[in-house]
Every structure is written in C-alpha cells, then in structure tokens.
Amino acid sequence: MAYRYYKDNREFIEALRATGDLVTVEPEVDWDLELGAIVRRVCELQGPSPHFKKIKDYPGFEALGAPLATYRKLAVSLGLPAATPIPEIGRAYVERTERGEPLKPRVVDRSRAPCKQNVWTGDDANLFNLPAPMVHDGDGGRYLATWHMVVAKDPDTGEVNWGMYRQMVFDEKTMVGPVLPFSDMGKMFFNKYVPRNQPMPFATVIGMDPLSGVAACAPSPIPEDEFASLLMGEAVEVVKCETSDLLVPAHAEIIIEGEVLPGVWLEEAPFGEYTGYRTSPRERRTVYRIRAITFRDNPILTVSNMGVPTDEGQLLRSFSLSLEMEKLLRSQGIPITGVYMWPESTHHLVVIGTRHAYTGIARQIANLVFGSKLGPWFHMVVVVDENTDIYNKNQVIHALSTRCHPVNGIHVYEGDVGTPLNPFATPAERRMGKGAKVLFDCLFPRDWQPSDIPILVAFDTVYPQEIRDKVLANWKAYGFSE
Amino acid sequence: MAEYDAFFENLQEVPQDEEIRLVIRDLTPGRAKYRCQVVRAKVSSEPSKYPERLWPRLGRGQWVGEPWSIRVVEEVDPIPEAWR
Ligand SMILES: Cc1cc2nc3c(=O)[nH]c(=O)nc-3n(C[C@H](O)[C@H](O)[C@H](O)COP(=O)(O)O)c2cc1C
Ligand SMILES: [Mn+2]
Numbered sequence: 078m079a080y081r082y083y084k085d086n087r088e089f090i091e092a093l094r095a096t097g098d099l100v101t102v103e104p105e106v107d108w109d110l111e112l113g114a115i116v117r118r119v120c121e122l123q124g125p126s127p128h129f130k131k132i133k134d135y136p137g138f139e140a141l142g143a144p145l146a147t148y149r150k151l152a153v154s155l156g157l158p159a160a161t162p163i164p165e166i167g168r169a170y171v172e173r174t175e176r177g178e179p180l181k182p183r184v185v186d187r188s189r190a191p192c193k194q195n196v197w198t199g200d201d202a203n204l205f206n207l208p209a210p211m212v213h214d215g216d217g218g219r220y221l222a223t224w225h226m227v228v229a230k231d232p233d234t235g236e237v238n239w240g241m242y243r244q245m246v247f248d249e250k251t252m253v254g255p256v257l258p259f260s261d262m263g264k265m266f267f268n269k270y271v272p273r274n275q276p277m278p279f280a281t282v283i284g285m286d287p288l289s290g291v292a293a294c295a296p297s298p299i300p301e302d303e304f305a306s307l308l309m310g311e312a313v314e315v316v317k318c319e320t321s322d323l324l325v326p327a328h329a330e331i332i333i334e335g336e337v338l339p340g341v342w343l344e345e346a347p348f349g350e351y352t353g354y355r356t357s358p359r360e361r362r363t364v365y366r367i368r369a370i371t372f373r374d375n376p377i378l379t380v381s382n383m384g385v386p387t388d389e390g391q392l393l394r395s396f397s398l399s400l401e402m403e404k405l406l407r408s409q410g411i412p413i414t415g416v417y418m419w420p421e422s423t424h425h426l427v428v429i430g431t432r433h434a435y436t437g438i439a440r441q442i443a444n445l446v447f448g449s450k451l452g453p454w455f456h457m458v459v460v461v462d463e464n465t466d467i468y469n470k471n472q473v474i475h476a477l478s479t480r481c482h483p484v485n486g487i488h489v490y491e492g493d494v495g496t497p498l499n500p501f502a503t504p505a506e507r508r509m510g511k512g513a514k515v516l517f518d519c520l521f522p523r524d525w526q527p528s529d530i531p532i533l534v535a536f537d538t539v540y541p542q543e544i545r546d547k548v549l550a551n552w553k554a555y556g557f558s559e
Numbered sequence: 560m561a562e563y564d565a566f567f568e569n570l571q572e573v574p575q576d577e578e579i580r581l582v583i584r585d586l587t588p589g590r591a592k593y594r595c596q597v598v599r600a601k602v603s604s605e606p607s608k609y610p611e612r613l614w615p616r617l618g619r620g621q622w623v624g625e626p627w628s629i630r631v632v633e634e635v636d637p638i639p640e641a642w643r
Binding site for chain 2: 216251340347355356359
C-alpha cells in the first residue's frame, strides 16, 4: 500500500507552502555567497525553505534551500502532519522500513521521465552552465552537490548504491569530493574499481523527491533504491542514463552523468561541514569526470548549507542513524527502550534508554553500535535507564551529571575508525581517519544494595498517586494559571 | 591583470621564485568564477614581481589580505589522456 508521499520536488514544494514551511524568493539572488547566506540564516532560525526564482547569471534556473532541515519538513515529506511529534515520526520510519517488502524500482520510458526534458552532451555538458553556489566564504570551490545523491553500482553484484557524497566543481568537466573509505560507495570504488583500474560510472541526482533523499542519506543495510520504496510504499520510478546503464529517479530535477576515475586525485575542500566547522583539510580527493547533463524545464537546484545546527544532514542523519541503531539493538534482543540523537549534536552523541537487565549491558550496547557500519559517524554513547525520557534534554543532562561515575562510568575506546571531519581530532588523526570514542554509562550498578540506590526526587516519583491527583485537580484553584 | 587565489597550509613554507605545481582559482567575475586549474607557476610574496595577482588563503579558507604575484608557466591537464 502506498503511503502519502510526493513524487517529485515540485509537489513537495507545494506541500511545504501549504503548511507554511516555504517562502518564495522573487528578487534575483547571487549564487556567489548571497544565496548561501540566506540558506544559512534559515537553518539557524529553523525557518521556512526559500524557493529562489531568479539566480544571477543563470536565467531559467531556480533553487530550493534547506529542503528538509526541520522535523516539520521531514514530517511533511513522509505525508504526516507537520506538527507530528519526533517519536511518532521515528515510529513511522521504523514501521515502514521493518514491515514492508522492499521493491525494485520501476523503469519508465524516457518520454515519461521529466529529467530527460533537456539533454546536454559534448561541449554543452559544462558544469559552469549550472548555478553551483559558493555556499560559504572561504570554501575551496563551488559546491554543486549539497543535497543530492550519487548513484553507482557494484561491478560484481550489480547492487545499487545511492549516497550523498559532496561534489565541488573543479572545472567544466570535473567535480571532486571526499568518498570516505568505509562508506558503501567508498568500499565499492576503492576495493573493486581502483584495483582493476576501471572507471566507475556514476550519476549525480540533484533535486530528487524528498523520500529518495531521506533514503540516500540513511545508513541503510539494503540498497537505497529499494529502501526508498519502503518509505513510499511503492516502487520508485527510474529511467536509464544517457551514457551508462545506471538508473536514476525519473522525476528528479538535474542529472549529471560520468565516471569516477581511479588513480586520479585532485584538490578539494575546505568546506563548511556538518559538524558546524570547516575542519577537513584541502587535499587530493576523488575525481568525477562528467559526460552528460540532463534536466527538467526550469530546473530547481536543491541546496543544503552545512554549518552550525540545524541543517538537513544533521537532522536526517541523526534521525536515521539513531533509528537504524535502534533496529540493530532490538534485532540482538537487547531490552532497549529507545534511541535518540539530537540534531544539535551533529549526530555525534546518541542517547540510548535500556532496562538494566544485566551487568555490562551499557558496554554491550556501546560495543555493538560502535562496531557496526554506523560506528564511524558518532563517538559518544550515553546509556540511561528506561525511566529517563531520551528526547528530554533536561532529563538526559541531569542523568549524565548525576549517575555517570567519572572513573567507573566513562569508558574510552582508542584507535577506532574516525573521519577527517572531526573537529576534536588531532591533525594527524584527521589525516589517517582515526577516531576515539566514549561511553557514558548512566545506570546505577546492579551490585549496589537496593537501599543504596538514590531515589529520584520528582513530582511523579515521591508522592502517592492520590496526592498527585489531588494537586493536579486543584492546580488552578491554588491560583496557578497553567 | 588576471586575479587568482590559492590555498596554502603554511605561507612560510611556500617555495618562492621556483617552478611549483599548484591549483589556482580564477576570480574573473561571471559564470566560470572560481574555476580551478592545475598549473606550473612561479609565485612571490612581492605583489609586483610577476604579472598576475595571487591572493593567498590558508588551509581552512582564511583570507590573508596581502596580495602575492604569480607567473603561470603552463596549465597542466590533471586528467590522464586515456580518460579525457
Ligand atoms: C549532505 C551530506 C553530505 C555528505 N557528504 C559526504 C561526503 O562527501 N563523503 C562521504 O563519504 N560521506 C558523505 N556523507 C555521508 C554519506 O552520505 C552517508 O554515509 C550515506 O548514508 C551513505 O551511506 P552508505 O555508505 O551506507 O551508502 C554526506 C551526508 C550528507 C547528509
Ligand atoms: Mn548504501
């Protein structure tokens, strides 16, 4: 059964407009910093997405900024009311992705694929014909791909990967960006194509429908083109590329086709990153050579502006990383009560609630999530008991500050996988992609005498039910307004 | 006079007045602004030593503000011939 969802970015724009989560920007804006600055401010205010109608130097092109940088917009993308509470949005994600059967994408004829309305090949396939913004002052270049997905295929199994890997315009035909070695595309490219000295066909999809975007940035255990169908409840419509047999979402705005070159590396970065800093060094990174560009009439470029919270990478990766962790922990039978990451942690800190079923459970939880495919992307695990509301910052800070023993409760993991993007990492660690991790165990030890365990002093925990009922019933009568 | 910028981890360590490989960005306004090119060039911290202007930036994009100068000896195509 199909859920309510939006087949393309344009339907999504109308949905956001209807919920008051979109602003149409009629005056011309400059792709050189002005557009980026507007999107940055929108992220910091958690405001409505700007739909830019006119971009300097690029008549006919439009842009959508901060397409999914709030929980409201995420809820809308899933066909839920904009004000849906976070745990309910999470429940929808888990139910859809656990319950449904993943469907292979449905290939449509190019006549039914709007992304084929315009085709540029040869000299026309020139990256400077697209309005790549200079997102932040001081970035290493113009980033064309900030909210997008890169399609690639395993040369042996044919398995498809959709992932977000940022791309900077180097010259007319060349883009460059980091492909981290533990990502799915990194494993494919570095372990298979590079050793065979074989170029890897790719297609960068910009302005796909919102749920394909959610799927592409989720650390999904199954191919994302099928994962997207779980979120939608029906198969994604795709169409064959001009220059390869890769399949791309038929209703996307812009497709850039080409090959990732083995053995060629070019300077990329610095760039304002999801951590809220420019951290990773300018260094030689993966090279994308382009062969064709196809696009819809009046294409709408999607632009994310990474920086201090909240951008869509922080929000959506916090969302999907924590929920994939929840599924993993439950699949191992661990009696967790929930998993949450605040977007403001830039998906570095995860809070996990559990029943304290046996000694060592916090270590087991941390070992499992640090050791999983999700591990490289975060480094702080806070384990709290089932009575702590993991979505409530006040309660989590209170638990962390009072229950975590500075010696017995903090466990440090050295020599782990990290990324060059970690602001806290030493320059040498960043170069080697080395990381460190820490567990904050906020469970009172099970070997304490029951009478030694501190009692939480709260309205709900230290008064008999009849007193609480009476106080609540009389609250206004006492003279309180709320 | 053309204007470029380039990123350097450490300005003190940049070899001056000898041919080096570097990536420069063309600052000419218009659609191709910030186009990158790999060049062999000589650079100098003296702003008038070479014909073109080079604005240095540091490794995290910091604008230095003191112009250097550059002579581009040749543009190098970084893509091996087989894959052009
Ligand atoms: C906006 C955005 C930009 C990203 N850029 C990169 C990148 O440049 N390189 C990278 O390796 N991962 C990047 N990531 C993370 C990957 O997209 C992420 O690992 C994704 O889930 C792919 O997962 P997979 O490796 O499981 O397929 C980015 C994520 C987001 C949301
Ligand atoms: Mn993947």
